[in-house]
Amino acid sequence: MRPDYVLKVLESGERVDGRKMDQFRDIKVETGIIQRAEGSARVKIGKTDVIVGVKMDLGEPFPDVPDMGVLRTGAEFTPIASPDFESGPPGEDATELARVVDRGVRESESIDLEKLCLKEGEKVWTVFVDVHIINHDGNLIDASALAAVAALKTAKMPKLEKDKIIRDKLEKKLPILHEPITVTVGKVSDKFIIDPIKEEEEVLDSKVSIAIREDGKICAMQKSGNLSLTVEDAEKMIDLAVKKSKDIRKFL
Amino acid sequence: MVMKTKEKLIVKGKRLDGRKPDELREIEMKVGVIPNANGSAQVMFGNTVAVAGVYGPRTVHPRHLQEYDRAIIKCRYNMAPFSVEDRARPGPSRRSSEITKVTRLALEPALFLKDYPKTAIDVYIEILQADGSTRVTGINAASLALADAGVPMKDLVVALSGGKIDDTIIVDLCGKEDNYSEADIPCALMPRRKEITLLQMDGRLKPEEVKTIIKNVLKAGEEVYEKQKDALKKRYEK
Numbered sequence: 108m109r110p111d112y113v114l115k116v117l118e119s120g121e122r123v124d125g126r127k128m129d130q131f132r133d134i135k136v137e138t139g140i141i142q143r144a145e146g147s148a149r150v151k152i153g154k155t156d157v158i159v160g161v162k163m164d165l166g167e168p169f170p171d172v173p174d175m176g177v178l179r180t181g182a183e184f185t186p187i188a189s190p191d192f193e194s195g196p197p198g199e200d201a202t203e204l205a206r207v208v209d210r211g212v213r214e215s216e217s218i219d220l221e222k223l224c225l226k227e228g229e230k231v232w233t234v235f236v237d238v239h240i241i242n243h244d245g246n247l248i249d250a251s252a253l254a255a256v257a258a259l260k261t262a263k264m265p266k267l268e269k270d271k272i273i274r275d276k277l278e279k280k281l282p283i284l285h286e287p288i289t290v291t292v293g294k295v296s297d298k299f300i301i302d303p304i305k306e307e308e309e310v311l312d313s314k315v316s317i318a319i320r321e322d323g324k325i326c327a328m329q330k331s332g333n334l335s336l337t338v339e340d341a342e343k344m345i346d347l348a349v350k351k352s353k354d355i356r357k358f359l
Numbered sequence: 360m361v362m363k364t365k366e367k368l369i370v371k372g373k374r375l376d377g378r379k380p381d382e383l384r385e386i387e388m389k390v391g392v393i394p395n396a397n398g399s400a401q402v403m404f405g406n407t408v409a410v411a412g413v414y415g416p417r418t419v420h421p422r423h424l425q426e427y428d429r430a431i432i433k434c435r436y437n438m439a440p441f442s443v444e445d446r447a448r449p450g451p452s453r454r455s456s457e458i459t460k461v462t463r464l465a466l467e468p469a470l471f472l473k474d475y476p477k478t479a480i481d482v483y484i485e486i487l488q489a490d491g492s493t494r495v496t497g498i499n500a501a502s503l504a505l506a507d508a509g510v511p512m513k514d515l516v517v518a519l520s521g522g523k524i525d526d527t528i529i530v531d532l533c534g535k536e537d538n539y540s541e542a543d544i545p546c547a548l549m550p551r552r553k554e555i556t557l558l559q560m561d562g563r564l565k566p567e568e569v570k571t572i573i574k575n576v577l578k579a580g581e582e583v584y585e586k587q588k589d590a591l592k593k594r595y596e597k
Contacts, residue, residue, distance in 0.1 A: 141488055142406055144441035154394045158487065160441020183449055186435060187412035187483040189395050193420075194435050194483075196450060237440040237449070239485070241410065242393045274444045 114310040117295050124304065129347060131302045136253065136358045138261040145277065146262025150254040152302060154244035156188075159236060159254035161262045161281070165272065166233040168224065176223025176231045180209035182238035182251065189243040189305075203331070208238060208252050210327040211287045211318035218259065219282035225267075232264070234281070245304040248316045248329075249355075252289035257359055259283060287326055288355050290348040291316040294332075294340060301351055315341070317348040321356065325349075368536060369525040375536070376405070380529045383519075383579060388499070388590035390507045398508025400590070402500040405533055406490035411500035413508040416478035430475035434463035436497055438486040458494045465498050465547040465557035466505065469512045480510060491537035492520040495545050498557065499583065506591055514549035515587050516556060517580045521546065521572035523564060528571055530579045544569070546576045550584040553577065 108123060116123050126132070132153030141147035146161035166177055182205035184192040197205070212218065223232035236259070238251045263277035293300045293307065293314040303311060313332030320326055325345065330336065336344070368375060378384065384405030393399035396412035403409075419425040424433075436458040438447050466482065482505065484497040495518035502516040521530045522543040529536065537543055542562025548555050560569070 141439075141441055142490075143443055143488055147441065156393075158439070160439060162441050162446035164446060181440065181449055185437065185483065185485055186414075186481065187393060187396065187399075187410065187485055190414050190417075194437075235440065235446050237446075239439050239441075239487075241485075242395050244394065 108306045110306070110310050113306045114295065117298060117300065117307065117310065120298060122300070123306065128298060129301045129351065131351070131354065134355070134358050136257050138257050145265060146258040146281065148254040148257035148261070150250045150257065152246055152250045153304065154242055155246055155250050156242040157247065157250045157254050158239045158241060159251065159258040160239070161258045162235040162237070163264060164233045164235065165225070165230055165270070168228060168231040173228035174224045175220040176218070177233040178209065178213055178218060178220065178236065179233060180205045180212070180236040180238070180255070182208065182240070184240055184243070188240040192243070203329070204247055204251060205238060207248055207289070207316055207327070207329045208236070208255050210329070211252050211289050212236065212255055212259065215285045215287035215318060215320045215326040217256065217283060217285045217287055219284050222282040230270070243305060245308045246291060246302045248291050249289055249302065252287070252318065253355065253358065256286050256288070260286060260359060285320050286356070286359055287318040287320050288352040289316055289318045290351045290355065292344040292347050294336065294344065299343060299347055301347065315344050315348070317345060319349055319352040323349070367525060368539060369527050374529065376533060380527050381575060381579060383531045383582060384533065386583065386586050388503060388586055390503050390590050390594040396504070396508070398504040398506065398510070400500045400503035400507060402496050402503065404492060404496050404531060406488055407486075407493055407496045408488040409484055409486050409493065409496040409500045411482065411484045411497065411504040413480065413482055413501070413504040413510065415480040415508070416475040416510070417481070419477065419479040424479070425477050428476050429472040430478045430480055432463050432467055432470070432472070432480050432482060434459050434466070434482045434484075436462050436484045436486070436494065438489060438493070442486050442489045461557055461559065462494065462498055462501065465518065466501055466516055468554065468556045469502070469514055469516050469549055470505070471511050471513070474511065480505075489534065491532045491534040492545070494518075495520050495547065498547050499587065503587055503590060507594065514551045515584065516547050517550050517583045517587065518545070518547035518557060519576050519580050519583055520544065521576040523562065523568060523572070528568065528575060530575055544572050544576070546573065548577060548580055550580055
């Protein structure tokens with residue numbers, strides 16, 4: 108599809124796949140799909156397909172928060188997922204994706220990290236959230252963030268025996284306090300869209316990803332794209348994201 | 360190195376998961392799982408899950424890798440961080456680099472590389488869940504992905520592991536058997552031509568035992584071959 112065609116359709120208030128401007132594609136969420144992981148989820152939004160695996164390990168706390176567990180989020184754009192992805196260390200986009208997903212989970216205080224402390228200043232649980240992209244057709248942030256929360260919500264902690272992890276015995280659930288939903292709103296000329304496919308993402312002027320908690324609080328934001336936003340734009344985008352987050356929450 | 364276990368791996372002729380020595384795990388193959396790829400497949404052997412995607416033949420980047428008279432295969436075997444019990448650090452390891460190489464060499468003999476000069480065929484393998492025999496599971500997925508991409512092949516490449524546990528010759532090792540086996544032989548072959556394209560081993564075996572295992576793998580490989588063909592046919596049924 109030629110970018111100028113995609114752009115023209117969007118500017119006329121329509122979309123190349125016939126969706127409404129504020130309509131998500133079909134969403135499918137499966138959990139508990141990776142046996143080796145303590146928690147896992149596969150989210151498909153249209154043709155976009157991501158897997159998130161949660162692994163837990165023992166580690167040291169950060170010195171400034173000695174009584175809290177550690178959250179680490181990683182993302183890899185595996186070359187399997189798109190003709191444009193290359194093997195090698197995570198690039199800018201993969202790092203941004205991991206950090207935006209991380210911020211949503213962290214700032215919403217999703218995981219009760221205090222419950223993950225075993226010995227203050229010495230030993231805590233580390234929660235690894237790894238995002239693996241299987242097929243990229245746009246809107247990776249919303250898909251990955253949804254998969255991360257779905258995986259965390261269904262994660263179980265491995266048993267501890269004399270400070271050793273017994274991997275094949277999963278005990279209690281990972282303590283979860285809040286469930287953030289991330290919705291990205293794209294802007295192109297004077298139009299706002301939700302859930303862009305890859306071809307649409309390429310012609311967007313800018314986009315903002317917004318993480319919203321179940322109590323309605325916004326807990327993380329990230330603007331990307333190379334054009335600026337007016338204050339009114341930002342306000343409209345926030346309102347739209349809050350509204351759409353309610354639809355997406357049903358899938359958790 | 361062999362880890363010792365007190366646990367018997369074979370009791371009354373049955374393996375840990377109830378299989379007979381020459382029995383394969385449950386196998387599932389699905390072709391066309393990645394819309395963006397030119398060809399793709401997901402293959403499960405019991406709890407081992409591999410997905411492969413093929414892009415190409417396409418232009419080579421960086422250009423100096425280009426061969427004027429043939430295509431090159433660019434391969435990558437990678438384990439997802441959550442595919443194993445203790446999280447695997449993302450990025451290449453010595454193990455994955457070696458497996459990448461032998462995987463490429465296992466696939467190469469099946470392809471007509473001279474027909475596609477100056478191009479690259481990219482074969483990417485992701486292990487989503489590991490329970491032994493990951494490299495051969497990956498090769499089966501890659502073989503299907505290549506066929507799905509419409510890359511002409513002399514034959515499908517079928518891969519299977521054989522080995523020895525508790526003094527018994529077996530095929531298709533699961534994770535635990537892999538860890539505690541006396542020997543482990545991953546094999547890949549082109550069944551119609553009866554040619555071997557991957558052969559590795561670690562452990563201790565008598566020459567006769569090695570020959571037996573290879574023969575057994577060749578025999579059991581027929582079943583995997585049929586499964587591959589079925590999976591490809593299914594892709595075009597609807």
